[in-house]
Amino acid sequence: xxxxxxxxxxxxxxxxxxxxxxxxxxxxxxxxxxxxxxxxxxxxxxxxxxxxxxxxxxxxxxxxxxxxxxxxxxxxxxxxxxxxxxxxxxxxxxxxxxxxxxxxxxxxxxxxxxxxxxxxxxxxxxxxxxxxxxxxxxxxxxxxxxxxxxxxxxxxxxxxxxxxxxxxxxxxxxxxxxxxxxxxxxxxxxxxxxxxxxxxxxxxxxxxxxxxxxxxxxxxxxxxxxxxxxxxxxxxxxxxxxxxxxxxxxxxxxxxxxxxxxxxxxxxxxxxxxxxxxxxxxxxxxxxxxxxxxxxxxxxxxxxxxxxxxxxxxxxxxxxxxx
Amino acid sequence: xxxxxxxxxxxxxxxxxxxxxxxxxxxxxxxxxxxxxxxxxxxxxxxxxxxxxxxxxxxxxxxxxxxxxxxxxxxxxxxxxxxxxxxxxxxxxxxxxxxxxxxxxxxxxxxxxxxxxxxxxxxxxxxxxxxxxxxxxxxxxxxxxxxxxxxxxxxxxxxxxxxxxxxxxxxxxxxxxxxxxxxxxxxxxxxxxxxxxxxxxxxxxxxxxxxxxxxxxxxxxxxxxxxxxxxxxxxxxxxxxxxxxxxxxxxxxxxxxxxxxxxxxxxxxxxxxxxxxxxxxxxxxxxxxxxxxxxxxxxxxxxxxxxxxxxxxxxxxxxxxxxxxxxxxxxxxxxxxxxxxxxxxxxxxxxxxxxxxxxxxxxxxxxxxxxxx
Numbered sequence: 038x039x040x041x042x043x044x045x046x047x048x049x050x051x052x053x054x055x056x057x058x059x060x061x062x063x064x065x066x067x068x069x070x071x072x073x074x075x076x077x078x079x080x081x082x083x084x085x086x087x088x089x090x091x092x093x094x095x096x097x098x099x100x101x102x103x104x105x106x107x108x109x110x111x112x113x114x115x116x117x118x119x120x121x122x123x124x125x126x127x128x129x130x131x132x133x134x135x136x137x138x139x140x141x142x143x144x145x146x147x148x149x150x151x152x153x154x155x156x157x158x159x160x161x162x163x164x165x166x167x168x169x170x171x172x173x174x175x176x177x178x179x180x181x182x183x184x185x186x187x188x189x190x191x192x193x194x195x196x197x198x199x200x201x202x203x204x205x206x207x208x209x210x211x212x213x214x215x216x217x218x219x220x221x222x223x224x225x226x227x228x229x230x231x232x233x234x235x236x237x238x239x240x241x242x243x244x245x246x247x248x249x250x251x252x253x254x255x256x257x258x259x260x261x262x263x264x265x266x267x268x269x270x271x272x273x274x275x276x277x278x279x280x281x282x283x284x285x286x287x288x289x290x291x292x293x294x295x296x297x298x299x300x301x302x303x304x305x306x307x308x309x310x311x312x313x314x315x316x317x318x319x320x321x322x323x324x325x326x327x328x329x330x331x332x333x334x335x336x337x338x339x340x341x342x343x344x345x346x347x348x349x350x351x352x353x354x355x356x357x358x359x360x
Numbered sequence: 361x362x363x364x365x366x367x368x369x370x371x372x373x374x375x376x377x378x379x380x381x382x383x384x385x386x387x388x389x390x391x392x393x394x395x396x397x398x399x400x401x402x403x404x405x406x407x408x409x410x411x412x413x414x415x416x417x418x419x420x421x422x423x424x425x426x427x428x429x430x431x432x433x434x435x436x437x438x439x440x441x442x443x444x445x446x447x448x449x450x451x452x453x454x455x456x457x458x459x460x461x462x463x464x465x466x467x468x469x470x471x472x473x474x475x476x477x478x479x480x481x482x483x484x485x486x487x488x489x490x491x492x493x494x495x496x497x498x499x500x501x502x503x504x505x506x507x508x509x510x511x512x513x514x515x516x517x518x519x520x521x522x523x524x525x526x527x528x529x530x531x532x533x534x535x536x537x538x539x540x541x542x543x544x545x546x547x548x549x550x551x552x553x554x555x556x557x558x559x560x561x562x563x564x565x566x567x568x569x570x571x572x573x574x575x576x577x578x579x580x581x582x583x584x585x586x587x588x589x590x591x592x593x594x595x596x597x598x599x600x601x602x603x604x605x606x607x608x609x610x611x612x613x614x615x616x617x618x619x620x621x622x623x624x625x626x627x628x629x630x631x632x633x634x635x636x637x638x639x640x641x642x643x644x645x646x647x648x649x650x651x652x653x654x655x656x657x658x659x660x661x662x663x664x665x666x667x668x669x670x671x672x673x674x675x676x677x678x679x680x681x682x683x684x685x686x687x688x689x690x691x692x693x694x695x696x697x698x699x700x701x702x703x704x705x706x707x708x709x710x711x712x713x714x715x716x717x718x719x720x721x722x723x724x725x726x727x728x729x730x731x732x733x
Binding site: 068070071074075076077078139140143144146147151161162163174176178181182184185186187189190191193194196197224228241244245246247248253254255256257258259261262263292295296299300303339342343345346349350 | 396417418419420444451454455458459470472573583
């Protein structure tokens, strides 16, 4: 089990739609499973992690502010119902029921702070609710199992990364602690900036625990394009026209263009399709007609893919139109 | 190109063996114009079945999976994994490739997921994992012990020389009447027992969350090469040393020791361990040995995390001791007996109780992870 850096491992793969994917491929790492299969994992972006954190933090706030309030209201109604009989007032006048609630509050805040993240990340999804919503999860960096001790370690450090700095951010500007407060502020700022200082976006807790946070896509299997429409029938269902592209016409494009076309066919945006249709016709020297763009593109896609895949089987790959 | 074909034949055979009929057969395979799409349609049933099993596992662990599916899981996972490597070489269908990549990743997380539940892990933790982890960081425990002893002495000496230091170290809020030159009666009162147990459980809960927070901080600060952990230890123990001086100068040293020992043997031991755990990380990062800094840090971090979980449990014990026996038990001898018994228990559990690490688990795994670069 090992992780290869993406630069070497994925160089054989062309990445589609250049602009956005340049950023994504920078975050791509190859995970080699014990079977020797390279599974690409994409490091979660810092913004999605921040988003997940904010969601989790909101949940935490609800749990530690709203729930106690409800408990307090319950306590009042409880005391009203039963009068002072709810519990024998102690020396300092705290009734037993209220005391129980106060204990509950302390334990709740403690476990909300430490237990929530740990229990969730140890689950089969390896993610808190916030992480689930933005579609990321925690994984072991060496490709091994995500162990309980790793999850504990990464979450204990959350204290100095988030909870403590928030305390200092509110206290330091008032100068209550003088220079010590300011020094602590700088110190915590280093921890908060940690994910921005390394290429894997590791926070201090990740470094300690040997974990990282990766995207956990839940892709659905799309329909096979060659079983439907003109690619399967061989002729347009709309006009009956039969498109046949020759060697010269199909050699214009490469894999990148093919996969861009695939994406557009799946999206099925008519305006975009007719623009692509016009471009392809101009490129291969055909007279662009109108009204039957989809069938044209489906056939072109099918034949281009057949040609490129055939070449592939002979070890010949054409990454894009410039290759 | 012979290898992928023969491989796919075998995979197809395995796939048909494990009831592909359970999932509806895809559209007629022959209609696909492309060879790569035929490849995909032939195996789609297995992929979907794997996706279904994985999705159920993600939702509710292993309980929702019947035996038949569980047995099929490794095979289906390998089928999907080899489909992915074949598809990479033969197919240009981006949607299928992306789907397979995501499916193999998800299945991989489940197949190589946690080997046992949290409950099983906790059992192992109490039956040996915890004490092994403490034993593994013995050097750091020794250093932390030395630093804490030094801190206590420093606190004592500073206040002995100049009582102004007391206010600097302890602070007004925490002192609460326990100040240098205070009346013996005032000091005695702070060591006295409560008349009843009312309100003490609240006190215990507060003490727990407060003390456990301090311990976690001591651990977390160890990240910066352990130095902040040490500073925190020195500061806390200097406070203790200063208080010790105040009480002993009023002739109450023995009583103060008794008062402190009830919960202190557990609590100070816990602080000692958390400081040691923090320092262990710091030390591993400063002196990583033959492995990279990141590997050393993560191995040490996992080992320390086990110690820290134990420290939280010790803090729960300490909070109960602090709130109930300390406030209810009067005689110094009894207090010493309680504190001493706990100290003996912890020492026995951590250093005399030795078990073998089950393979690839807890601190054992951390150690092996360290051994293999």
